[in-house]
Amino acid sequence: MERRISFEWAMNKCMELASRGEVCSFDIEQKLKRWGLATNDIDKIIDRLIDEKYVDNQRYAEAYVRDKTRFNHWGRIKTTMMLRQKRISQTTINKAFDELNDNDYYAAMEHELLKKMRQHKALPKFERNQKSAYYVIQKGFEPLLVFDSISKTEKLLDEEECSSPNDYE
Numbered sequence: 001m002e003r004r005i006s007f008e009w010a011m012n013k014c015m016e017l018a019s020r021g022e023v024c025s026f027d028i029e030q031k032l033k034r035w036g037l038a039t040n041d042i043d044k045i046i047d048r049l050i051d052e053k054y055v056d057n058q059r060y061a062e063a064y065v066r067d068k069t070r071f072n073h074w075g076r077i078k079t080t081m082m083l084r085q086k087r088i089s090q091t092t093i094n095k096a097f098d099e100l101n102d103n104d105y106y107a108a109m110e111h112e113l114l115k116k117m118r119q120h121k122a123l124p125k126f127e128r129n130q131k132s133a134y135y136v137i138q139k140g141f142e143p144l145l146v147f148d149s150i151s152k153t154e155k156l157l158d159e160e161e162c163s164s165p166n167d168y169e
Contacts, residue, residue, distance in 0.1 A: 005035050005036060005037060007037075007041050007044075007045070010032060010035060010037055010041070010045060011045050011048065014028055014031070014032070014045055014049060014054070015049065015052075015054055017031070018049060018054035018055055019054065022059060022060045022063045022064070023055060023060065024055065024057050024060040024061075024086050024087075024088060025046050025049075025050065025055050025057055025087075026086045026087045026088075027086065028045070028046055028049060028055060029042055029046060032045060032046075057088055057089075057092055058092050058095060058096070060088070061083055061088050061092050061093055061095070061096035062095075062096045062099050064079070064082075064083060064096070065079055065083075065093075065096040065097055065099070065100055066099075066100060068082070069100060069104060069105055069108050070104065070108065073108040073109075073111060073112045073139060074108075074139055074140045075105075075108075075109065075136075075137075075139055075140030075141030075142065076097060076105075076140060076141070076142060077140040077141070077142065078139060078140025079140060080093055080140075081140075083096075106145075106149070109136060109141045109145060109146065109149060110149055110152070110153055110156075112135070112136050112139055112141075113132055113133075113136050113146065113149060113150065113153045114153050114156060114157065116131065116132040116135045116136065117129075117132045117153060117154070117157050118157065120132060121157075125154075129150050129154070132150070132153075133146050133147060133150060
């Protein structure tokens, strides 16, 4: 026996969901489709959520970019691809990245690069740099930025080795 979901129940559930955390209109649309609502009801619910400021794709994109950069250390490329999968417009994505502090972005990239270089410390310099760069590029950072920052990160790694206490004393 299939239970019919009412428009009001779905509207209240979506308002509750949107008030708990940022969601985009695509996420709400997918959820409503899974619940089996009619297309015109889905459009009405999404329009009302947008009008009442429960859902804002720009606000969602800004939070997504900020959190993925800060906590997951994702780069611009990977974050953009994930937002595009949620049907966020490129203009909205660009505005979200404009809000991101460049220093935070570069710090996240250098953190990942230094972490991977430390793991491959025993390898020859070329191979260590290659593996580290490949890893950071997979995280979505732009290849040109990664290769530009390798020499800077190498210097940091060399300084760490020089400042560490000698094993012979």
